[in-house]
Amino acid sequence: MDVLATLADGVLTVRRARAEDLPALVALIAEDPVSAGRGDAVGDGVGDLAPYAAALAEIDADPAHLLVCLDEADGTTVGTLQLSVLPNLGRRGARRAQLEAVHVSGDRRGHGYGAALVGWAVEEARRRGCGLVQLTSDASRTGAHRFYERLGFVASHHGFKRDLASRR
Amino acid sequence: MDVLATLADGVLTVRRARAEDLPALVALIAEDPVSAGRGDAVGDGVGDLAPYAAALAEIDADPAHLLVCLDEADGTTVGTLQLSVLPNLGRRGARRAQLEAVHVSGDRRGHGYGAALVGWAVEEARRRGCGLVQLTSDASRTGAHRFYERLGFVASHHGFKRDLASRR
Numbered sequence: 001m002d003v004l005a006t007l008a009d010g011v012l013t014v015r016r017a018r019a020e021d022l023p024a025l026v027a028l029i030a031e032d033p034v035s036a037g038r039g040d041a042v043g044d045g046v047g048d049l050a051p052y053a054a055a056l057a058e059i060d061a062d063p064a065h066l067l068v069c070l071d072e073a074d075g076t077t078v079g080t081l082q083l084s085v086l087p088n089l090g091r092r093g094a095r096r097a098q099l100e101a102v103h104v105s106g107d108r109r110g111h112g113y114g115a116a117l118v119g120w121a122v123e124e125a126r127r128r129g130c131g132l133v134q135l136t137s138d139a140s141r142t143g144a145h146r147f148y149e150r151l152g153f154v155a156s157h158h159g160f161k162r163d164l165a166s167r168r
Numbered sequence: 169m170d171v172l173a174t175l176a177d178g179v180l181t182v183r184r185a186r187a188e189d190l191p192a193l194v195a196l197i198a199e200d201p202v203s204a205g206r207g208d209a210v211g212d213g214v215g216d217l218a219p220y221a222a223a224l225a226e227i228d229a230d231p232a233h234l235l236v237c238l239d240e241a242d243g244t245t246v247g248t249l250q251l252s253v254l255p256n257l258g259r260r261g262a263r264r265a266q267l268e269a270v271h272v273s274g275d276r277r278g279h280g281y282g283a284a285l286v287g288w289a290v291e292e293a294r295r296r297g298c299g300l301v302q303l304t305s306d307a308s309r310t311g312a313h314r315f316y317e318r319l320g321f322v323a324s325h326h327g328f329k330r331d332l333a334s335r336r
């Protein structure tokens with residue numbers, strides 16, 4: 001089952017995601033209004049999974065990357081994130097951890113699930129020898145920004161993106 | 169020599185960085201006031217290179233990462249950046265390229281070197297099948313923000329960092 005941690009007195013489990021988790025994970029992305037507005041996921045969460053399966057295969061092929069599911073005791077997946085450990089010449093060559101695609105199911109908000117999941121990721125980053133954890137959050141996610149600041153993150157940077165799909 | 173591209177009518181060369189480039193690369197980081205203020209590099213650029221050498225070895229060990237030097241015709245290194253290609257479940261599983269540690273020598277500003285270097289990285293990202301290029305820039309770097317916007321980047325996100333070196 002590839003369990004990585006139990007959190008919140010055993011109520012929650014963090015485990016490595018597998019291909020059979022993709023429908024649940026894509027549904028988690030699709031229910032998020034910012035991601036959905038950007039076309040990050042098919043609307044019903046059960047469309048063509050092939051591009052997601054290809055991404056998961058690449059994640060699994062490199063030990064620097066880890067995609068996890070956050071499960072409740074009955075096995076319901078209620079959260080996910082990707083942790084990537086990246087070498088870097090900056091900050092005196094400190095390895096850095098990057099969090100991507102952090103999602104918690106909307107109907108589980110306010111239970112501390114997100115804090116438990118991100119808190120686990122920060123400790124995992126420390127175990128992997130990282131000197132820094134970084135992530136970007138869409139400028140419209142003001143609630144998420146307060147959440148990350150409570151967890152000790154500082155919004156010290158601007159996050160720039162350039163879409164290559166739409167040619168300019 | 170591992171040449172990746174010639175730019176600006178042959179005036180500039182992009183090539184893979186080697187261990188013997190580290191003194192020049194650390195000096196480029198050290199001359200940058202924001203990086204220096206953060207303690208990213210030793211002040212004189214010739215201090216203990218061991219942590220940088222370890223980072224470069226990790227970069228070279230994974231084909232997802234590429235650290236480059238931008239050289240003038242006489243071989244003087246005047247710029248650098250790191251390109252990392254990262255799998256991701258978001259944005260319909262699109263591979264994304266991340267730029268880190270983008271530096272151009274202060275006395276070469278205004279020559280279009282930065283635009284040539286970042287423009288090369290964007291095209292390299294496209295060749296590697298990426299749907300997105302992303303980077304973060306310290307909030308104080310207002311000149312850099314205009315530079316990236318001119319190159320088609322959008323400051324759509326907030327960049328959060330949490331330092332693990334200083335325990336909290």
